[in-house]
Amino acid sequence: AQSVTQLGSHVSVSEGALVLLRCNYSSSVPPYLFWYVQYPNQGLQLLLKYTSAATLVKGINGFEAEFKKSETSFHLTKPSAHMSDAAEYFCAVRGPPGGNEKLTFGTGTRLTIIP
């Protein structure tokens, strides 16, 4: 079974500071990993994905994530936070093609930006 753990249900950073949102996964096969962002009363928007190519993945809005197999981690970072980054962020894992296609999500991290 696959699972995802997001450390820290709430993270606050000052505008312009580094954003670091943590995600650790558990998977018996090479995982496909995703970060999604959700604004209030909206669906989920795909930020970035890891699908076994480059371990450093760049996404939209200046976010990036690094896949570290030895640490089973896929942390999300952004060098300089912007007020518009305030939202809920979800890490998710999916099995490889031919297996279980569903996404298994973490419980989310709410990011607050301090002016």
Next chain:
Amino acid sequence: DTGVSQNPRHKITKRGQNVTFRCDPISEHNRLYWYRQTLGQGPEFLTYFQNEARLEKSRLLSDRFSAERPKGSFSTLEIQRTEQGDSAMYLCASSLTREQYFGPGTRLTVT
């Protein structure tokens, strides 16, 4: 590419009533997923279609829930005899390859 659409966006119903939600996936996407999200939680998988065939169903999907995808196009999710515990955001997603793209969701409130 008009994105995934869901209707209605909000639904308030009384306990015991039946409700039906609709999802229109991105046109060329052959896979369609339903998830449920309760307050403060991540989305949880409910069921999954490839074209018109339903390939997997979560144990979260009780007998009161039924999902269809006629002709492999739009999908409907029906909840019969709603209960207060059914109150949640119901999300639909579609995919062609690895990524799933989500719609805006239908928020169900059962009073």
